[in-house]
Amino acid sequence: MANAYHHGDLRQQAQHHALAVLHEHGDAALSLRALAKQLGVTTPALYRHFRNRDSLLAALATDGFQRLRQALLAVPGGHPRDILIGIGLAYIGFAQAHPNLYRLMFGGQRLPAGQHPELDAAGLAAFAVLEDATAAGQRSGYLGDTPLNTLTAAAWALVHGFAQLSIDGHLPPPEQAPHLARAISALLIDGTRAPAPTQNNNSNNL
Amino acid sequence: MANAYHHGDLRQQAQHHALAVLHEHGDAALSLRALAKQLGVTTPALYRHFRNRDSLLAALATDGFQRLRQALLAVPGGHPRDILIGIGLAYIGFAQAHPNLYRLMFGGQRLPAGQHPELDAAGLAAFAVLEDATAAGQRSGYLGDTPLNTLTAAAWALVHGFAQLSIDGHLPPPEQAPHLARAISALLIDGTRAPAPTQNNNSNNL
DNA sequence: GCGCAATGTTAACCCTGTTAACTTTGCCGG
DNA sequence: CCGGCAAAGTTAACAGGGTTAACATTGCGC
Structure with missing residues (x-):
């Protein structure tokens, strides 16, 4: 065909x-x-x-989202903390490995939502991996009871922002600050982590 | 002249x-x-x-950074937590109020660093406000002893990522989820906050 | 084998940014 | 007061871009 x-x-x-x-x-x-x-x-x-130039760009971006999804799915299982940080690092690593592709995928305005259904679907599928990991972390009790929407938005915003700033040269390059991505991921994790139930008496976790 | x-x-x-x-x-x-x-x-x-079209765009972006800086400086003083969240909300609010300008400012690759000195300076000046607030929060003892670079990078990545995702329509619009920006800012704050010395002495972070 | 639909080509239109060569304007020094 | 000089604007042109209409070609299926 x-x-x-x-x-x-x-x-x-x-x-x-x-x-x-x-x-x-x-x-x-x-x-x-x-x-x-x-x-x-x-x-x-x-x-x-x-159909036109944007359509070609949309095809490239769609492929990019599918590859991003695969990269996120390839993160090995384990402790929720390791999974979450691993996904964050995989996300940031993808952007750093394909900066121009990543910029196109999140170019904004150029490929407006609704005009390229396959692109939208691929984007949602990649996002779903991140959301699933957050939900799993919450189900396991490792993450607090913040609404899932908020949790996922924070995680996505953090890794997306870091990726964007990094590939645009606004942050020290990865070879110069190799632990930075992990450190900022850990910062958000420790913020979303539920307080340890043994030491603290707010036992109202779900 | x-x-x-x-x-x-x-x-x-x-x-x-x-x-x-x-x-x-x-x-x-x-x-x-x-x-x-x-x-x-x-x-x-x-x-x-x-000099050319990019030079005009750089002038617009430079002005944008100066306005962003003013918006961040206008955040009123108070408790460190309120200042930090206020700056985050002001940053996100600026992006949401001027999405196309914000996209230009962080367009990446189009206005490469080093080619427009005024633009670089304006960007650094805006960034400095965020860094100063983080440093002040740390000096006051409200934030933990994470390296300042890491703290600032995390804060910037979070608000920048949220702003970008928001204006590109990847998150619920502000009128539909009015507390989302505040909630994600608070999430990172609670992660970077030093453990309260009176209630909890779990100083063994790893 | 004929026809039809998919594929590719030719020619053209209109829009860009950008530069060279020239003209106009106003200020400044003699 | 006036000549010249530099700033500011204009005219004409080049090179390149996306896009479309009209036409030519190819190969598969009836």
Whole structure:
């Protein structure tokens, strides 16, 4: 259904090369004309596979969310604290490994919600991993009884903000401050952690 | 020195109109040609006042950082907890009030550090307010002995991430969840807060 | 084998940012 | 008071971008 007719499946090749350009030079450097030339094809040919330039970018971002989801799912199990910190580090690590892709995924305004259903679905699926981990941490009793929405928003905001600041050069680079990401993740954990029931008499945990 | 010659001070008028367009339609919609036409001037005239388009955007972003700094400085004094939460809310509120400006300020890659010294300085000045508040909270004994760099990074990451997610529609809008920003700020505070010495002496953190 | 739909091409339109060369304006020193 | 000089603006043009309409080609299914 989406396979080779004349030149081989152009859509997949275009997306592949576009991802390479995006990764190395950022989305602003991604030109349909240059891309078509690189693929040995005329520019309007791309319009048979993507409605417009934003549609191509949306496809790249969708793929990015799916890869982000896989990265988060790959975090090994264990103690809730380790899982939560592991997910935070995996999230931040993904952004640091693919800064331009991450910027596109959260570019805001460029790929508005509602216009690219697959993109929205992929984003939600990635978010769900984070939410599930938070919910599990809460079920296990490790996290306090803060509403799940609030917990998840705080966790997401922290890792997303850290990722964004890091890849934009507003924070010391990871090789210079290797423990920073872990430290800030731990800070939020210790804030959301329920007080130890043995030492403290507020035993109203659920 | 930068005043009226022919048309009145074009630079200031251009910046003013550009800010309006940015605020309403985002930076992608800001065209030098359209801007010049709106000002009753030809396009290259703008190049007498801005080296190029990015230079105009940098001027807008610089002004944004200065306004953000003022917003943070306007937070009233009081208990360290109230100051810290107040700054967080002011930061988030600024982003929500000027989403397109905020996106430009933290657009990443478009306005790379080092190319616009005034912009870098304004950004640092705004950041310094946040850092000072954190340091003051630590000096007062309200915050724990986490390294200041880590504390500030966590606070900045949280509010920046929340702001970004909020203005991109990834979180419930403020009128729908009015307490969310305060709640997540409090979460991080409670994590960074030093254990109360009177009630609890679990000084063995790991 | 014919036709149809998918795919790709050609030519063109309109919008960008940007620069070079030229013209106008107002101030400043002799 | 006036000549020149620098600032400010204009005209014309270039290069490149996304996008579309009209046309050509290919290959599969009836």
